[in-house]
Amino acid sequence: MMNIWTISRKELKSYFASPIAYLLLAMYAVIFGFFFWNAVGYFVNISMQSTMMGRSFPMDVNEMIIRPLLMNTSVVGLFLIPLISMRLFAEEKRQGTIELLMTSPVRDMEVILGKWLAALILYACLLGISLLNMGFLFAYGKPDWRPMLVGYLGLILQAGGLLAVGTFISTTTRNQIIAGAVTFGACLLLWVFDWVAGYETATWATVMGYMSVVRHYEPFSKGVIDTKDAVYFLSLIFLGIFLTSRSLESLRWRA
Amino acid sequence: MISVQNLTKRYDRNVAVNEISFEVAKGQIVGFLGPNGAGKTTTMRILTCFMPPTSGRASVAGFDVLDQPLEVKRRIGYLPETPPLYPEMEVHEYLAFVARLKGIPHADVSRRVAEVSERCAVTDVSRKLISKLSKGYRQRVGLAQAILHNPDVLILDEPTAGLDPKQIHETRQLIRSLAGEHTIILSTHILPEVEQTCDHVIIISKGKIVAQDTVENLTSRLRGQEAVLVEVTGAGADDIRGALSGVPGVARVVHRDSRNGLHSFEVESAPGQNVRALLARRVVESGWSLHELRPVAMSLEEVFLELTASEKAAEADGKGGRQ
CATH class of the missing domain: 3.40.50.300 (P-loop containing nucleotide triphosphate hydrolases)
Known part of the structure; x- marks a missing residue:
């Protein structure tokens, strides 16, 4: 347990010692800020219209601002996650520091979990910025916090799964750019798989639909925890971490 | 350890x-x-x-x-x-x-x-x-x-x-x-x-x-010594070993193995001495049969040459770098 935290701390230090963490945080602040401003602007506009037309059907902040924002965040995550996970093992391989990790009295699994956890914590920091924005909704309105909490839980689960896959891809190369590009491709595919299920009803299309990240995230954004979605993300985490550990082991045999 | x-x-x-x-x-x-x-x-x-x-x-x-x-x-x-x-x-x-x-x-x-x-x-x-x-x-x-x-x-x-x-x-x-x-x-x-x-x-x-x-042993061995593999039949290993050790110029005799009465030895000579002819004569004079006689330290010499060669190259590099 201590070893995992030792590795995580070192990874986080590396993230924040290089521009990468600040760059991601700044980028995310701008992007999410725009989404937030846009969503709130739209909401205000609609509510003005409905008041002028004399109809006052209930306006739901959760449904009209928070949910679309969470969905946007889920998609933006697909683009940011490769940037977080790409360096995890590729950089160690390039610098030769992988030899230090693999000859120290720690288990491979501790190294993997430590790195994965650090990446997840950095992603949680990004989400923290979005929470600052959300804070305004609570300051000026009364949205329900429970569905939002579930939405954030879903985002963390989704990031956990994709980061695990990214960690695995990072072990296969010593080049960060390659690791990042391949992870980006994988994330994008996991996103768009859903499209096929829109018009095709054959079994393979259904299976592809099941594999889609966005489809499994959607219920979370509504505040619904469905076992099958939670199982999907947990399996993705386990799969990614399992593949990483196999890959590290094969690295030993081939090295 | x-x-x-x-x-x-x-x-x-x-x-x-x-x-x-x-x-x-x-x-x-x-x-x-x-x-x-x-x-x-x-x-x-x-x-x-x-x-x-x-x-x-x-x-x-x-x-x-x-x-x-x-x-x-x-x-x-x-x-x-x-x-x-x-x-x-x-x-x-x-x-x-x-x-x-x-x-x-x-x-x-x-x-x-x-x-x-x-x-x-x-x-x-x-x-x-x-x-x-x-x-x-x-x-x-x-x-x-x-x-x-x-x-x-x-x-x-x-x-x-x-x-x-x-x-x-x-x-x-x-x-x-x-x-x-x-x-x-x-x-x-x-x-x-x-x-x-x-x-x-x-x-x-x-x-x-x-x-x-x-x-110490290795550096002295590397400086101009020769090791010879000798295979002999016709007597016990200890007798042969004793006889070979008595040959002038021999520094050390190591018994390698014995199979079906065929004994093989590694004989190391003192620096600068070629003992192969003397070894052959001693075996034949004792009435034993000489099956093989060949130098074995070649690989070591080769390595040594390669090592010294690469060291000279490294030194040359170093000098080049400092100029």
Whole structure:
């Protein structure tokens, strides 16, 4: 347990010692800020219209601002996650520091979990910025916090799964750019798989639909925890971490 | 302390290390001498549990590298050929990280880091970023990293490669000062380095051990001696051995093996003596049959030539670089 935290701390230090963490945080602040401003602007506009037309059907902040924002965040995550996970093992391989990790009295699994956890914590920091924005909704309105909490839980689960896959891809190369590009491709595919299920009803299309990240995230954004979605993300985490550990082991045999 | 038996490592079709066996006793400094690509790094990586052997066994302090890698890793400090440093960390941060990684209790980390920094003379750069350090300092930080957890065994892969003569001298001094507390294996392709720092030497070439001995024995053997393989039938091994030892100019006779009455010996001559003709006459005069008589030390000579050649090349490089 201590070893995992030792590795995580070192990874986080590396993230924040290089521009990468600040760059991601700044980028995310701008992007999410725009989404937030846009969503709130739209909401205000609609509510003005409905008041002028004399109809006052209930306006739901959760449904009209928070949910679309969470969905946007889920998609933006697909683009940011490769940037977080790409360096995890590729950089160690390039610098030769992988030899230090693999000859120290720690288990491979501790190294993997430590790195994965650090990446997840950095992603949680990004989400923290979005929470600052959300804070305004609570300051000026009364949205329900429970569905939002579930939405954030879903985002963390989704990031956990994709980061695990990214960690695995990072072990296969010593080049960060390659690791990042391949992870980006994988994330994008996991996103768009859903499209096929829109018009095709054959079994393979259904299976592809099941594999889609966005489809499994959607219920979370509504505040619904469905076992099958939670199982999907947990399996993705386990799969990614399992593949990483196999890959590290094969690295030993081939090295 | 270290025991290696019939160790083999294959990559695809290449055999990097082929059936090597050796033992290292506690407190010894052993030099792994051999040209580049001889299998030194591979052997070290197997001993440090970085990679598993294809076949054979290796154990450190009684723990097998395959069965109990964590126990082995706890007892080994390893400096790979390029020191495993994180350029974005400061020296003291890096050492503290490694200390925790090696399982040093939290309360002792800063004390131990200070001690080791002192020992390896990196205290004055402890607040500097590793990316700003010179090659010599990096090497010393690498060495500090290896001795942090006070391991029983130190494994150093080319610890002086790429340093200038002053730094090489300091590094060798440092390594010598570590002897006694630690058992040390260091690899090098420079012969004088072994003479200056090591007690024992293992010469390795093309994945095979060509010689292992104390430094004194080996250097005298390398200076103009010849070893001859003699195969004889017709008498007992001890008789033949006695007779061969009596031949003028023979320094040592080693009985290799006996099969179906065929005894083979390795006969070493004193420097500058060619004893082959005398050996043949002695065997025939005794009424025995001579089956084979051939020089065997060739491989060792070859390695030596290769070593000295590469050393000259390295020196030439060094001079070129300084001009």
